[in-house]
Amino acid sequence: MSTTRILIVGGGFAGLECAHRLERRLTAGEAEITMVSDQNHQLYLPLLPQVAAGKLTAQSIAVPLRRMLRRTTLVPGSAIGVDAGAKAVVVRTIDEQLRTLHYDYLVLAPGSVTRKFDIPGxxxxxxxxxxxxxxxxxxxxxxxxxxxxxxxxxxxxxxxxxxxxxxxxxxxxxxxxxxxxxxxxxxxxxxxxxxxxxxxxxxxxxxxxxxxxxxxxxxxxxxxxxxxxxxxxxxxxxxxxxxxxxxxxxxxxxxxxxxxxxxTAGVAPSPLIATLDAETEQGRLVTGANLSVSGLDRVYALGDAASVPDLASGSSAVCAPTAQHATRQGKAAAMNLIAEMRGFPASDYRHKDLxxxxxxxxxxxxxxxxxxxxxxxxxxxxxxxxxxxxxxxxxxxxxxxxxxxxxxxxxxxxxxxxxxxxxxxxxxxFERTDGYLSPDQLRELTNRPALVPDGVENRTGETTGADS
Structure with a gap:
């Protein structure tokens, strides 16, 4: 049997918790876990003002991903497009190279960016x-x-x-x-x-x-x-x-x-979400209560980039984009992904804000x-x-x-x-929000042989090539 390839986009609260839970519940022979993150740490955002003021050092609020994750392959870069049909994600690495990563299961937790509005200056x-x-x-x-x-x-x-x-x-x-x-x-x-x-x-x-x-x-x-x-x-x-x-x-x-x-006038979901052909609500991917994205095979979305039903509120509201929800959604997505792998039913996400x-x-x-x-x-x-x-x-x-x-x-x-x-x-x-791909560009890149110089796919299903 081939090893299942799980690709996680984002190393924030949601992505880190998902990868950590997957490592604990899956053996190395069951799955290869890959994470795409432009930073090699999980940032605890609520304490950023204390770093700016000098009350805390940067290391106090940045948890190195490699301290938490032992078996996950970390790809340093940003996902700039998702081709769900080809089960592929195009990544721009921190040295400006393009890579195409293929997956069997995809977890999207790319977070959010600062909302700038169109105000001169x-x-x-x-x-x-x-x-x-x-x-x-x-x-x-x-x-x-x-x-x-x-x-x-x-x-x-x-x-x-x-x-x-x-x-x-x-x-x-x-x-x-x-x-x-x-x-x-x-x-x-x-x-x-x-x-x-x-x-x-x-x-x-x-x-x-x-x-x-x-x-x-x-x-x-x-x-x-x-x-x-x-x-x-x-x-x-x-x-x-x-x-x-x-x-x-x-x-x-x-x-x-x-x-x-x-x-600090608010945030917007990652521009990556706009590259998918999927339903969105205020820019966030619409998911079911089990965190899966409707219409996309084996794709889960969570955190700031996902519009998840807030079942604990007893209304039609969606979960607020908070660290509390992102952390717990990461754990829930991991368990539901494992359940799908093993043929068991998924569970609905439910958490009452503390x-x-x-x-x-x-x-x-x-x-x-x-x-x-x-x-x-x-x-x-x-x-x-x-x-x-x-x-x-x-x-x-x-x-x-x-x-x-x-x-x-x-x-x-x-x-x-x-x-x-x-x-x-x-x-x-500080926040690069340009360079995301259109659907046509995605289809070209995920199917273009030039991205595989040696014509051989590596063990994580990755193809590489220079950014042209």
Whole structure:
């Protein structure tokens, strides 16, 4: 009997959990597992603002895939097209080569990308918060603005622009980012004899009428009051009309002098989904309750890129694109894939959300575990405990606790390491959203002999060739 080829696209919460469960439940002789991921780690996104602020190191929130996966072959690159008819996925590796990987079973968990909208200047001048590189770059960039502001001398316009920081997006990511950005800048200002923390302006902008409406009116209002008491300026019902290198224009007509625009205004499913001939809902692949994609043979979809029925809600809703659902969907997809391999019936995915946590920095947080509203130190305790529980390895938990303790005892050092020195980085520098294939291109590539220089398919069903 030939070994079953299982291909997993994406190494995030969903993809990693699926591969890990498959390794535990299948023998090496039953299946060959291959994962396509442009990163060699699983990133714990909720703690990215703490990396940007210097409270944690990058290693604290990035779990190496090879620490978790022992038998899975890792292909470093991005899937840019899926030909379900040929049971093949075209991958662009990190050295810009093309590979075609063939599969018997496909698990799609490519995640999401930052939603940019079509606003002039945003793609060129905004910084995202979806990757470790973006968090590290943001920290470097902010410290550079403080250095330059302190040296601006008698140029008040430049000084004001460098000391104003605008975050767009009033969801969890944006709220936590502005909280930690304010913490970083006001603490760092104490090290600069020429700077006064009162000169620093942190601004949170969101088109929604309320901050974090998912938390409920009471907790959302509490978070707003905490941030405003610290000095964060919050504009609700307002969005960005345009951005330039040194200013941000809002839809209410105001123009803010600003050299730092952080974009956390939502996410969109990976562009990979658009290459499939399958039903989508708001860009996400529609699946059955068992996570299989209707109309595609032996294909499962999960995480941010999948529209999965939320059976636990008792309504027609779909599962929110959260780490909680992605992690549990990864395990459920693995078990259903194994059941299909062995001829057993699949099970429906069902998980009731455990609640929400939002870290506002220091002792402040708001949380809603199991529907119970909390704020202050109690919420911060729950928030920290939840993050530790969600980190996938003991090593990551030790690093997180160690980082928190060291930061509390010794404080921070504001070191600028020169990332992207000499030029600004754009959203597209960190999240590549171009180069995906059309159906015609896919059919050509998956059937083109030129992609197999030696004419021999390797043990994982892979064909390789240079990108032309």
């Amino acid at each position: 945003v793609a060129e001048h905004a910084i995202g918060m979806k990757t470790l590189a973006e968090a590290a770059y943001l920290r470097d960039h902010v410290i550079a603005q403080l250095d330059l502001a302190a040296a601006a001398g008698d140029n008040p316009e430049e000084r004001a622009a460098r000391l104003q920081f605008v975050v767009v997006g009033g969801g969890y990511a944006g709220t936590e980012t502005v909280a930690y950005l304010h913490r970083l800048t006001t603490r760092a200002a104490k090290r600069y004899p020429g700077l006064d923390a009162r000169e620093i302006r942190c601004h949170l902008v969101d088109l929604a009428p309320k901050l974090m409406p998912e938390l409920g009116e009471k907790l959302g209002a509490k978070a707003l009051r905490v941030l405003e008491r610290r000095g964060v300026e919050i504009s609700l019902g307002v969005s960005v009309a345009a951005a330039t290198r040194d200013s941000v224009t809002l839809t209410d007509g105001r123009t803010l002098p600003c050299r730092t625009l952080v974009w 609640g929400l946590v939002v870290d506002l920095g220091g002792p402040q947080a708001v949380a809603k575990p199991l529907g119970i509203p909390l704020s202050g130190i109690a919420a911060q305790t729950v928030t920290s405990a939840y993050h530790l529980m969600a980190l996938r390895t003991l090593t990551a938990r030790y690093r997180a606790v160690g980082g928190w303790l060291l930061n509390a005892l010794a404080g921070d050092d504001y070191v600028r390491i020169g990332l992207q020195a000499g030029r600004e980085a754009s959203l597209d520098d």
